[in-house]
Amino acid sequence: MPIVRTSPFVDLHVHAREPGQTHKETIQTACAAAKAGGFGAVTLMPNTAPVIDTPELVRFVLARAAGQPVTVYPAAAVTEGQRGEALTDFDALKRAGAAALSDDGLPIRDEALLRTALVRAKTVKLPILLHCEPETEDCERALFHVKQTGCPAHICHVSLASTVSVLRTARRQGADFTAETCPHYMTVKASGTMNPPLGTETDVEAVLDALCDGVIRCIATDHAPHTEAEKAPPNPLNGVIGLETALAVSLEALYHSGRMPAEGVFRLLGAFPASVLRVPVPGGMIEVDTDAEWTAEPDRFLSLSGNTPFPGLVLRGKVVSYGD
Numbered sequence: 001m002p003i004v005r006t007s008p009f010v011d012l013h014v015h016a017r018e019p020g021q022t023h024k025e026t027i028q029t030a031c032a033a034a035k036a037g038g039f040g041a042v043t044l045m046p047n048t049a050p051v052i053d054t055p056e057l058v059r060f061v062l063a064r065a066a067g068q069p070v071t072v073y074p075a076a077a078v079t080e081g082q083r084g085e086a087l088t089d090f091d092a093l094k095r096a097g098a099a100a101l102s103d104d105g106l107p108i109r110d111e112a113l114l115r116t117a118l119v120r121a122k123t124v125k126l127p128i129l130l131h132c133e134p135e136t137e138d139c140e141r142a143l144f145h146v147k148q149t150g151c152p153a154h155i156c157h158v159s160l161a162s163t164v165s166v167l168r169t170a171r172r173q174g175a176d177f178t179a180e181t182c183p184h185y186m187t188v189k190a191s192g193t194m195n196p197p198l199g200t201e202t203d204v205e206a207v208l209d210a211l212c213d214g215v216i217r218c219i220a221t222d223h224a225p226h227t228e229a230e231k232a233p234p235n236p237l238n239g240v241i242g243l244e245t246a247l248a249v250s251l252e253a254l255y256h257s258g259r260m261p262a263e264g265v266f267r268l269l270g271a272f273p274a275s276v277l278r279v280p281v282p283g284g285m286i287e288v289d290t291d292a293e294w295t296a297e298p299d300r301f302l303s304l305s306g307n308t309p310f311p312g313l314v315l316r317g318k319v320v321s322y323g324d
Contacts, residue, residue, distance in 0.1 A: 002290045003320065004262050008040025008070075008282040009269040011243065012129070012180055013104070013156060013220035016042075018064060019057075020049025025225040025304045027061065031068035033223075033243040033303040038319040040282025041071040041274070042243075045104045046082070053077035053088050055096035062097045073099035073277060075129065078117050082106050087117055090124045099277055102129035104156060105195075107138050114142065118151035127276055129154045135196045136162040143170040146177055154276055155179040157222050159196040161206035167215050178276050180218035181207050183242055183249035190309040193231075194224070195238040198309075212259050217272040219265075221246045225305030240309040244301050248315035251290055256316060262290050287321035294318055 016030040027044070034042045044061060046052035052061060058074050065072035076098035080086045082105070090101065101121055107130070108114045121128040130153050132138035139155055143166065146153050158164065158181045167179055184190035185207050190198055199207070210216040224239025231237060242249075250269060255262045266288075274281045296313050298306025 004288050004290055005285050006263070006266040006288060007270055008284060008286050008322070009038050009266070010041045010273040010277065010282065011039050011221050011223070012043050012218055012273045012276060014042040014044055014223045014243065015047070015225065015239070016044045017225060018048060019060065024227060027064045027072065028068060029302060029304045030223070030243070031065070031070045031072065033301060035069045035322060036302050036319070037243045037245070038247050038286050038288065038322070039070055039243065040284065041073060041279065043073045043075050043100055043277065045102060046075050046077040047105045051077050051082050053080050053082070055092045058093055058096040058098045071282060073279065075100040075102045077101070078103045078108060078128065079113070084108050084110060084113065087113065087120065090120050090126060094124050094126055098126065099279065100127045100129055102131070104129060104131045107131050107133045111145070115145050115149055118145060118149045118153060122151040125278070127154055127278065129156055131156050133195070135160055136166055139163050140166045143175050143177060147173060147175045150176070152176040157182050157185070157196060157220070158207065158216055159185040159199050159203060161199070161203045164206040164210045164215060167210065171215060178218060179216045180220040181211065181216050182220060182222045183246045184240060184309040186253040187249060189313060192240045192307065192309040193236045193238050194222070194240050208253060208259060211254065211268060217268065218276060219246065219250055219268045220273065225303055226307050227305060231307045240307050241301070241303050241305055243303065245296055245308060245310055245315060247288065247319065248317040249310065251317035252315065255290060262288070284323060286319050288317060289320045290317050292316065292318040292320065
């Protein structure tokens, strides 16, 4: 049995739905699902109800996270209410414990506001995580401002070959950025509705190539729980869960396919995301059986929601021990 020991992983992109939508997920259940998936730390997105845009709400998240089995890093909103009109107080949010800034789910349309946000985020030394929509065009726009200001940014959930091309060009031109993709964009076996939507086989191949050559350096889940009713036709909400399947899907796409060693996959899930947040890799060790087969059965997940993009799929790779 091929057991590999590694440090726990760091997820840059999790929606725990607390406050305001605890029927979908709570910080407690998200942390339980994260641990089951091998994560030692998660970054919680601020698009809750209310939006995490004040120091008081950052402290609320941290209080709810106290005693959980994984470390919680709150991301606070870039703009008040995520309305894209006025910037939040980055310095006060950092003092309260925010580890990142994001208006995830909503791009910042105002060009001057985006430039100011990039400069202020660099000044207070907080990573800024950008949602680009439409993906390729908005990514190109964001990276133009990254180059113009000399301020770094992190591009969320890359899914398209055209976006990968934009990232490659920006890298050659010296832009200071990092980027993530998600396991459901790394395989044609995924299903469901999410934003950005699933790509074609060409898109999947481009994303995998970018992970292998370092243009994309992070795998994040964009774990987005919804109830069964909310995912029902004709107008299902966007989003899928991924904390408990990320490792296996990533191993299948990159390790079992022969693209990279298991340790390379672990870095994409752990050390590289930690470096984006400027936090240490979580302590302790996990043991991964890279060949362990199991079936993605939503009823057995620790997440409150079951909206996996891999229902009933036989996966390969599982955490078998989590400890010192």
